[in-house]
Amino acid sequence: MKKIINKAENMVIEMCEGMVAAHPKKLAFNRKYKLLMRKKLNSNKVSLISGGGSGHEPAHAGYVGEGMLDVAVCGDVFASPSTIQVYNAILESESNKGTLLVIKNYSGDVMNFEAAAEMAEEDCDMEVAKVYVNDDIAVKDSLYTVGRRGVAGTVYVHKLAGAAAEAEKSLEEVKAVAEKVINNVRSIGFALTSCTVPAKGTPTFEISEKEIEFGVGIHGEPGVARQAIKTANELAQDCISLLLKDLPFESGDEVALMINGFGATPLKELYVFNNAVSKLLNGYNIKIYDTMVGNYMTSIDMAGASVTMLKLDDELKELLDAPVNTIAINR
Numbered sequence: 001m002k003k004i005i006n007k008a009e010n011m012v013i014e015m016c017e018g019m020v021a022a023h024p025k026k027l028a029f030n031r032k033y034k035l036l037m038r039k040k041l042n043s044n045k046v047s048l049i050s051g052g053g054s055g056h057e058p059a060h061a062g063y064v065g066e067g068m069l070d071v072a073v074c075g076d077v078f079a080s081p082s083t084i085q086v087y088n089a090i091l092e093s094e095s096n097k098g099t100l101l102v103i104k105n106y107s108g109d110v111m112n113f114e115a116a117a118e119m120a121e122e123d124c125d126m127e128v129a130k131v132y133v134n135d136d137i138a139v140k141d142s143l144y145t146v147g148r149r150g151v152a153g154t155v156y157v158h159k160l161a162g163a164a165a166e167a168e169k170s171l172e173e174v175k176a177v178a179e180k181v182i183n184n185v186r187s188i189g190f191a192l193t194s195c196t197v198p199a200k201g202t203p204t205f206e207i208s209e210k211e212i213e214f215g216v217g218i219h220g221e222p223g224v225a226r227q228a229i230k231t232a233n234e235l236a237q238d239c240i241s242l243l244l245k246d247l248p249f250e251s252g253d254e255v256a257l258m259i260n261g262f263g264a265t266p267l268k269e270l271y272v273f274n275n276a277v278s279k280l281l282n283g284y285n286i287k288i289y290d291t292m293v294g295n296y297m298t299s300i301d302m303a304g305a306s307v308t309m310l311k312l313d314d315e316l317k318e319l320l321d322a323p324v325n326t327i328a329i330n331r
Contacts, residue, residue: 013031019036026325026327041070048069049090053076057298068324073089098128099128100175105134133154135150136148136151137186137188149218153187164178189218190215195220204221220299236277243309244286250286260297262302296328
C-alpha cells in the first residue's frame with residue numbers, strides 16, 4: 001500500500017484540518033467530535049446535517065457550505081460516526097427552524113443518527129427530522145442494509161434540500177423536498193479494481209485485469225455480479241437499461257445526470273462514459289437537463305464509476321439551479 005498519510009488512525013482528523021487550512025473563510029472543524037462545519041451558521045434556516053464513514057470524499061465534508069450542508073459528521077474510514085458525534089452535530093448547529101438529518105441507508109448510520117435525534121428531542125426539546133437515501137438499484141438488501149443502499153444520489157438530496165433550506169423554507173418543506181428527490185433518484189455502479197482501506201493495507205477484493213464487478217456499493221464490497229470487462233458503450237447500455245426500468249424513466253422525461261467516479265478513474269474515462277450514456281438517453285428521448293461528471297461519492301481509490309439519474313419537475317429544476325458554494329460544488 002502506498003498512500004500519502006502519517007498514521008492511518010489520524011487520517012480523518014488530518015484530512016479535515018487540511019480542508020479548513022485550505023478554506024479557512026468557509027469551514028470550521030470540531031476536532032473532538034470530527035464535525036466539519038460552516039464557518040458561519042444561520043440559525044434562521046433549517047440545519048442540514050449528513051455524514052457517515054470517511055473515504056467517500058468529497059462526500060460529505062466537501063458539501064458543507066452555502067446551498068448544501070451545515071455540518072458533515074465524519075466517521076472513521078468506512079465506519080459510521082457514533083451517536084455522540086451526531087448528537088453534538090445537532091447541538092452545535094441548533095436552528096430556530098429545526099434540523100434535518102440526511103442519512104444514507106446503511107445500518108450503522110441509521111442506528112446512530114436515529115439515536116442521536118432521539119436524544120436531542122428528549123434532552124433538549126429540539127425538532128429533528130430524518131430522511132433516508134436508498135438510490136442504489138443493485139441490491140434490495142445487503143450485508144450493510146435492510147433495503148437499498150444510499151450512494152451518489154445522496155449528493156442530489158444535499159443539493160436540492162440544501163437549496164430549500166437556504167431559501168428559509170420550513171422543516172416540513174425541506175424534508176418534503178428531500179423525500180421527493182429520494183423518490184425520484186436511482187443509481188448503479190461498477191468497479192474495475194478494489195479499493196484499499198488504509199488501516200487494512202490490502203485490497204478488499206481481488207479481481208483480474210479482464211473482469212469487472214457490476215453493482216458495487218461504496219465500501220469496497222463486491223458487486224452483485226462479476227463480469228468480463230466491457231467497452232464504455234456496453235457498460236452504459238447495461239447501466240441505463242436497468243435504471244430506465246426501475247423508476248421507470250420514460251420518453252419525454254427530463255433528468256439530472258451524474259457520472260460519478262469512485263476515486264481512481266481518470267476524468268477522461270468518465271467523459272468517455274458520459275458520452276456513451278448521453279447518446280443512449282438521447283436515443284430514448286430522455287432530455288438531460290443538467291450533467292455532473294467527476295468524483296462526487298467515492299470509494300477511496302477504487303477504479304470504476306456509477307450513473308445516477310434524477311427525474312425532474314419544475315420545482316426540482318429550480319432547486320437544482322439555485323446557487324451553491326462549497327469546496328466540491330460551486331456554481
